[in-house]
Each structure stands twice: as structure tokens, then as C-alpha cells.
Amino acid sequence: xxxxxxxxLAVGSLHLDLHGAARLRHAGEAMTVMERLAAAxxxxxxxxxxxxxxxxxxxxxxxxxxLADCHAAAPSGDGLTFPAxxxxxxxxxVFAAREARVVSCGGAxxxxxxxxxxxxxxxxxxxxxxxx
Numbered sequence: 001x002x003x004x005x006x007x008x009l010a011v012g013s014l015h016l017d018l019h020g021a022a023r024l025r026h027a028g029e030a031m032t033v034m035e036r037l038a039a040a041x042x043x044x045x046x047x048x049x050x051x052x053x054x055x056x057x058x059x060x061x062x063x064x065x066x067l068a069d070c071h072a073a074a075p076s077g078d079g080l081t082f083p084a085x086x087x088x089x090x091x092x093x094v095f096a097a098r099e100a101r102v103v104s105c106g107g108a109x110x111x112x113x114x115x116x117x118x119x120x121x122x123x124x125x126x127x128x129x130x131x132x
Contacts, residue, residue: 001037001041001043004130007044007130007131008041008042008043008044009043009044009045009046009130010034010037010038010041010043010044010045010046011046011047011048012030012033012034012037012045012046012047012048013047013048013049014026014027014030014047014048014049014050014051015049015050015052016049016050016051016052016053016059017052018052020053020057020058020059023051023052023053023058023059024058024059024062026059027051027059027062027063028062030047031062031063031066034047038097044096044097044099044100044130045067045095045096045097046094046095046096046097046100046126046128047063047067047094047095047096048092048093048094048124049063049092049093049094049095050091050092050121051063051091051092051093052091053091054089054090054091055069055072055090060093063093063095064095066095067095067096067097067098068095068096068097068098068100068102069093069095070093070094070095070096070102070105070124070126070128071090071093071094071105071106071124071126073102073105074102074103074104074105075104075105075106076104076105076106076107077106077107078090079105079106079107079124080122081107081121081122081123081124082120082121082122083120083121084115084118084119084120084121084122087122091121092121092122092123092124093124094124094125094126096126096128099130099131100128100129100130101128101129101130101131102126102127102128103127103128103129104126104127105124105125105126105127106124106125107122107123107124107125108122108123108124108125
């Protein structure tokens, strides 16, 4: 939990499995932990995730029914994250509690060659506003 300007955020990072059934189960387990943490600290959830699947598949849909998909809410750029060298899929995301206003969400402002050299996925950057 971090506090910024009086607003509390329960911040998490999630890397889901390559197997679909495990992805959905792990997404549920992660949300249980995040919801308990947020409730205990009166905090809004922000979750960065390598979902390892597209938006129409079960684990992504599960997360997006509980939190806002930041890129879907306020897209900046195409949102494609994988593979980093020639992005063709959006399988990484930032999800946030609905009480957080998504200002924008897209890729980081850096050279594609630098980003592709850092990981096999491109980063996702979300700008959020949380009212006190």
C-alpha cells in the first residue's frame, strides 16, 4: 500500500501462467488478495499485469469485470505489448479500481529499440487520478 497526496493505493503486479485454466485461477487468487489488502487499508486497487492472453479470453475478462482496463478507458497509442520487437498483441495491462479516473494509458515514452532490448514485452504506463 502506498499513500500519495492522501490517497491510498493497493498496488500489485501479476504475471499469469501460460496455461488458460491456471491463468483464470491465479487471477481469482490475486484479486482475493488485492481486495482484502484494499479493504484493510481503505485503498484503491492498481494492478499491473502480464495477463498472457487477449482481452476476450477468461482471465482478462475476469479482471476487467472487477477493475477498469486502463487502456480501454483512456487509450494512448495502440496498446500492443507483445512481442516487444514487433508488437502484435495486447497481453499486458494496468487495471485500476473504478474510483480512480484514468487520464491515459499506453506505452512508455522511450525508443522502441531500447524497450525491446529490456524485455520480450513492452511496458504499459497508466496515468491515474484518485480523488480524496
